[in-house]
Amino acid sequence: MSFAWVLFIIYLLLTAWIGWQGQKKTSGFTSFALGNKDVHPVFVGITLAASVASAATFIINPGFIYVDGFSAWFHLVVGIGLGFTAMLYFLSFQFRRIGDENNALTIPDWIGKRYESRGFALFFSILNLLSFAFVILLVGGISIVMQSLLGISNSNALLITLIFVTGYVFIGGTYAHIFTNVLQGILMIGVTILVLVSCITILNDSPDSIFDRLNAINPDLLSLVNSNGRLFNDVFSIYIAGFIIGAVLVCQPHILTKALYVKNDKQVKQYLTVFTIIWILFLLLSSVGFFAHLILPDGVLIDATTGAFRQDLVMTAYLENMFPGWVHTTASVILIAAAMSTLDGLLISISTITANDLVLNLFANKDNMNQETKMKLALRTSHIVLVVIAIAAYFINLNPPKLLGIFGQVGVYGLTVAAAPALIFGIMYQKPPIKYIWISSLTALVIHFGLYFFGNQFISKTIVSFVNPGVTAAIAATVSILPLLIIARLKWQKI
Numbered sequence: 001m002s003f004a005w006v007l008f009i010i011y012l013l014l015t016a017w018i019g020w021q022g023q024k025k026t027s028g029f030t031s032f033a034l035g036n037k038d039v040h041p042v043f044v045g046i047t048l049a050a051s052v053a054s055a056a057t058f059i060i061n062p063g064f065i066y067v068d069g070f071s072a073w074f075h076l077v078v079g080i081g082l083g084f085t086a087m088l089y090f091l092s093f094q095f096r097r098i099g100d101e102n103n104a105l106t107i108p109d110w111i112g113k114r115y116e117s118r119g120f121a122l123f124f125s126i127l128n129l130l131s132f133a134f135v136i137l138l139v140g141g142i143s144i145v146m147q148s149l150l151g152i153s154n155s156n157a158l159l160i161t162l163i164f165v166t167g168y169v170f171i172g173g174t175y176a177h178i179f180t181n182v183l184q185g186i187l188m189i190g191v192t193i194l195v196l197v198s199c200i201t202i203l204n205d206s207p208d209s210i211f212d213r214l215n216a217i218n219p220d221l222l223s224l225v226n227s228n229g230r231l232f233n234d235v236f237s238i239y240i241a242g243f244i245i246g247a248v249l250v251c252q253p254h255i256l257t258k259a260l261y262v263k264n265d266k267q268v269k270q271y272l273t274v275f276t277i278i279w280i281l282f283l284l285l286s287s288v289g290f291f292a293h294l295i296l297p298d299g300v301l302i303d304a305t306t307g308a309f310r311q312d313l314v315m316t317a318y319l320e321n322m323f324p325g326w327v328h329t330t331a332s333v334i335l336i337a338a339a340m341s342t343l344d345g346l347l348i349s350i351s352t353i354t355a356n357d358l359v360l361n362l363f364a365n366k367d368n369m370n371q372e373t374k375m376k377l378a379l380r381t382s383h384i385v386l387v388v389i390a391i392a393a394y395f396i397n398l399n400p401p402k403l404l405g406i407f408g409q410v411g412v413y414g415l416t417v418a419a420a421p422a423l424i425f426g427i428m429y430q431k432p433p434i435k436y437i438w439i440s441s442l443t444a445l446v447i448h449f450g451l452y453f454f455g456n457q458f459i460s461k462t463i464v465s466f467v468n469p470g471v472t473a474a475i476a477a478t479v480s481i482l483p484l485l486i487i488a489r490l491k492w493q494k495i
Helices: 003-024 029-034 041-052 055-068 070-102 107-114 118-150 154-204 210-217 235-251 253-261 265-285 288-295 311-322 325-363 371-398 404-428 434-458 469-491
Strands: none
Touching (some): 041 253, 041 265, 055 070, 055 288, 055 311, 055 325, 070 265, 070 288, 107 118, 107 253, 107 325, 107 404, 118 253, 118 311, 118 325, 118 371, 118 434, 154 265, 154 288, 154 325, 210 288, 235 253, 235 404, 235 469, 253 325, 288 311, 311 325, 404 469
């Protein structure tokens, strides 16, 4: 048996054992969804960092930076990093307080209780299904690394991934998610430091600066505005959209609900501090896209079967060419762990939201169902949803969409721009009129999907690239939230 298989099996066994420990603490649907608020804030911070820095950060984003250079780097690292961190601090404290007061289990549950509207909660529970697009991205990213590492087919890689991750989430719920993410997060920190140190050695091994070398390869890589880029090619997409979309990404169901894992504001501050330190480290990892230009031989990113250029292979190719075989193998296993750390969080959020906010909402008026019966139904439903998601993800990824990163972003960005108005105004104002929030959320949805799918047909002379979902989502968030901020400042009472 190869070293890669041995190491991978050790990882699977260790993660499975940790997931089983989570099962021992899961006694019902509430603990399955949120735990019992007894997790140390440091663990929550590591879990959050591992959940945020997924396959996109470790596998997909280096490819975008390899192609578009500084333009992509500023958008993905600086813009999204600053926007995400600022919004996370802005929302988390008040989100936890209101969530505790209302015994909220999920974001749709929080929204429904905050606005006293079952219909609003139901709307967001249905909208949450857009997170499935990100599941496809993660599962596809894991498969890419697993095929290269273990020499197996796409089909087998998908089966191993989905059966394993769905299995430990099925039995352990949120505790399995937290415990396994602590392990995965620590491994991710290790490989991040290793790769960043390798980048420093590349700088030290050459008398020429990295700027001179990259400029010699392609001057567009260092352009402040890379007009030849496909996704990041104007001032808005590079310098503005990243910050805005980073902010609204906090509204993902598996991100903001981490504030409900802890008991008080002091613990929120503690886990946010831990998260921020690790998050900065993970963001810098995407910079490997620059250094890949300096060490990768010609043709290594060309798919041998199709002859197509594969930017999603940049990270795996870098590891293979930069490190000895055993280091490359170890790092590749950790890349798989990075994607799994977000995948399990998404599976928890999709299954619990579907169970608690969709199914229970539909059965809430049944007189013959007491609270205990409802919770049993929710737990059973969440398990069924997990299995359905796994089956659907398998068949879609047998023939995965091109540019997995873009496919995942389109759906998730739609979900977050719709949820942002409800969350932002819900934590800022005492009784925001729900009709304004409805209008803002629906406006954001229509603008985002309308511009992404039809923008270039109807606004062909625009200088903004609508093929970048970050741009369409940033425009949608701006247009839907700014007018509401003006109205709120004039008419509504702050908390």
